[in-house]
Amino acid sequence: MRIGLLGFGVVGRGVYDLTASREDMTVAKVVCLEDVSLPDAEVTKNFQDVLKDDSIDTVIEAMGGLHPAYEFVKASIEAGKNIVTSNKALVATFYDELIPLAKEKGVCFRCTAAVGGGIGWLSELERARRMQTIEKVGGIMNGTCNYILDSMTRLGLGYDEALKQAQALGYAEANPTTDVEGIDTWHKVILSSNVAFGISLDTNTVPVAGISKITAADVENFTAHGLVCKLISTGKCAEGKVSAYVQPTLVKLGEPESAVPANFNLITLVGSASGRMSFYGQGAGRYPTAYNVVQDCADVLAGRGFYSPYGAKVAAENTDSMRYYVSGATDAWLEENAAERWNNAIITKPVTVEAMHAWRKENADAFIAAFAE
Ligand code: HSE
Secondary structure, three states: OEEEEEOOOHHHHHHHHHHOOOOOOEEEEEEOOOOOOOOOOEEEOOOHHHHOOOOOOEEEEOOOOOOOHHHHHHHHHHOOOEEEEOOHHHHHHHHHHHHHHHHHHOOOEEOHHHOOOOOOHHHHHHHHHHHOOEEEEEEEOOHHHHHHHHHHHHOOOOHHHHHHHHHHOOOOOOOOHHHHOOHHHHHHHHHHHHHHHOOEEOHHHOOEOOOOOOOHHHHHHHHHOOEEEEEEEEEEEEOOEEEEEEEEEEEEOOOHHHHOOOOEEEEEEEEOOOEEEEEEEEOOOHHHHHHHHHHHHHHHHOOOOOOOOOOOEEOOOOOOEEOEEEEOOOOHHHHHOEEEEEOOEEEEOOEEHHHHHHHHHHOOOOEEEEEOO
16 A cells, blocks of 8 residues: 655654654655654655555545645645545545545545544444444543543643643644634534444534533532542434434433543443443543554555444433533523522533534533533
8 A cells, every 4th residue: 555644743753753663654745844854654744645646545534624635635636646534524524425425436434533532432333233222322431631630630730821832732623723612522422422323414413512611629529529520521312303402411320331540441332232331531632542543554455444334413401300410601591590509500401402502602611511410
């Protein structure tokens, strides 16, 4: 395999290092806007040098972001090159365009590192769904948020300090808003649901709430009640109805999710035959993520090009009801739905996911966290 590597940041550099001593794959060209010189690969600032090189059969996209990643990946597929990417935003956003295009052109398209960093989650999900109906996917999918919440809970760190550390360790996206507002997790659960349920989720129907408004006082409230706050994603499919959402969630001490430390992820599927199976590992960082990119290249070499049949566009219906913890804002609707108070926070009666997220959109200063089912 001869590889054109797009991007030489945290992940790209890791891919270069992990492939350096392999005989079955060679990074032939690296597209990088910085001045870098590499002993074993040609470095260029011009993507056309990869596109026009017929000796390159596989493009690894490790640039992140939507543009120009989308244009480069699309052009590479049209030129008959396999794609391996770690870019969840790209795949979640253009799933119903890029997957059919790759199939039409007869090239492979793999993105295991896009969800769970080094965890073989999407590749195992693909195997799991061959044998059974997948009923539920989700869990802790963002290393940065888990690092922040864990540092606030266990070490008493402030939000800003914990975020700074996560950035310094290379867990956070270039724009950390993507992590802390839950967008990164949102991409990951959309992609996981697409693979698990054989659909293409309408992204506009999947609500997301992040952790940026959490305070030390909230964490004290949770600790006093034997609860731990985690950013948790959910994708469910029952009798043809799909629901999907991302929200801070309060789990009881002793539940597996409550014990997940630092940048680790814990991602779970529930299958009709297997029941619950959870996957635990480093969800972010150079070598864990690069590990799965290189695994995908090995899968391409073995002829495993896709995860699942591509399915039709589906809108999520989020009519599940649950109790929520709300701080930082209130109004008449929230007071009507209040069941109890923890210091300055309100605990609601069960309300639908749809209704709570709609309220939060209008109350941008609020922090919300669902009580785990
Ligand atoms: N920013 C992401 C995270 C990187 O913190 O999990 C891995 O997708």
